[in-house]
Amino acid sequence: MELEYLGTSQIVLGVLSRFWPVWLAMAVLFGLSFAFKKRLGLYGQIFDTGVGIAGILILSFWLFTAIFSAAVAPFDPLAQVTMMKDALPGAIEAKSGLAYLFGGDKLARDVFSRMVYGSQIVLIIAPAATGLALMVGATLGLPSGYYGGRIDSILSFLANLVLAFPVLLLFYLLVTPGIRETPVPQWLVGIFFMFPIIFFLTLFYTRFKDRSDRHYLLIGLTILIGGWIYAGLVFDADPLGIVRINPNRLNIFVAIVLGSWPGVFRIVRGLAMDIKTRDYVAAAQTRGESPWYIMLWEILPNARGPLIVDGCLRVGYITIALGTLGYFGLGVPPESPDWGTAIKDASRMLRSHIHPALPPTIALMSFVLGLNLLADALREQSMKD
Structure with missing residues (x-):
């Protein structure tokens, strides 16, 4: 039985029509953003530049595509229809x-x-x-830059020790089956997921320690929610079964965090060393504020501009790393629809069939481009501020 095919214009219209929930959501987002941009702070200022608008346009497209995947995709990504093997674009599946x-x-x-x-x-x-x-790097970088001395030497040594390994090699080592069978990934998971709990406990304690009503409420919520998530991710012991993640993806997640936090650490350390000399930090010290209050409520907010820019760029780097790991068949299951795995599977057939490789490649490239454009817009705004 021969396949029937759509024409080129029908394929284009078909693709555009499948994304109708995405177009609708983007229209609402941009309409509200332009209407209230003066009240939206830094986010609203991004709409003053063409580069920022282009970045948000691309990123919002992929964000809403991920949210509405079930409505946009016409088929199950794992479903196989024998007669559609290596079918050209526009091929019509007879049954549906x-x-x-x-x-x-x-x-x-x-x-x-x-x-x-x-x-x-x-x-x-x-x-x-x-x-x-960002949380791990900031939690370690702030005391390193603020205190200096022996604390700075020890923490900097740890960061440089991790940086000494090539990032991709580090990822490769941590997601290969031999390492996954050891307790090393589980130890790293336990260590890294303690940082958000410690960070927010310290944040709320230093700010609200003299206001017992808020202090006990926020500390209690942090312990309750943080402990719940920690138990689910680290020990797979969530009683509700909500907080769970595939072990392979968890290993990838931890490997990426391990390879990324030293870069954040160095940025935060440098910013802390600079900002701690400012007058408002000296004023806080004169008021008798604790060092952690100064670090979290005086230094960190004034370092947010460079950190936001770095965060956007870092998401792009991590996306490329995920694609690279998928290309090498590491971490995610072989049937995974992630873009790196899709590119790897399609690359073996490039000489005879190029069409399976193009969509995931263009998707990966456009997402990283959107992040870079957004980072450029944020950098421009932070320089104005």
Whole structure:
């Protein structure tokens, strides 16, 4: 039985129509953003530059694609239809009457649906790993830059020790099966996920220690929610079964955090060494504020500009790292629709079929481009401030 195909214009219209929830959500987002941009602080200022608008346009597209994946994708990303193996773009699947808009791959799966669902993996792991790396780097970088001396020497040595390893080699070592069978990843998980709990406990204690009503409430919520998440991620002991993550993805997550926090540490350390000489820090010291209050409520807020820019760029670096790991077949399951795995699977057939490789490649490239554009816009605004 021969396959029927859509024309080029029909494929384009089909792709555009599949993204209708994304277009609607983007229209609402941009409408509200332009209407209230004067009240939105730094986010609103981004809309004053074309580069910032382009960055948010690209990133919001992939964000809403990840959110509405089930509505956008016409097929299950893992479903195989034998007759659609290596089908060209626009091939119509006889049973459903729907088209494989970007064709089929070597395992007869819909390339378009896999690209759409692949955005979920990138937008979950990369920002979350970046956030945790920022928290670890800031928690260690602040005392290193503020106190100096022996504390600075010890923490800097630890950071330089990690930086001495090539990042991709470090990722490779931590996600290979031999390492996964040892307790090393579990130890790292336990250590890294303690940092958010310690960070927020210290943050709330230093700010509200003289206001018992807020102090006990925030400390209690931090211990309750933090302990719940910690038990689920580290010990797989969430009684509700909500906080769970695939062990392979958790290993990738921890490997990325381990490779990323020293870079954040060095940035925060340098900013702390500079900002601690400012007049408002001296005023806080004169008032008798504790060192951790000064670090978290005086130094860190004034270092947010460079950290936000670095965070955007770091999400891009991590996205590329995820794609690289997927390309080498490490960490994620082989059937995963993540973009790196899709590129790896398609690269073996490039001479005969190029269409399965293009969508995930363009998706990965555009997402990183959006992050770089947003980082440029944020850097421009931070320089004005």
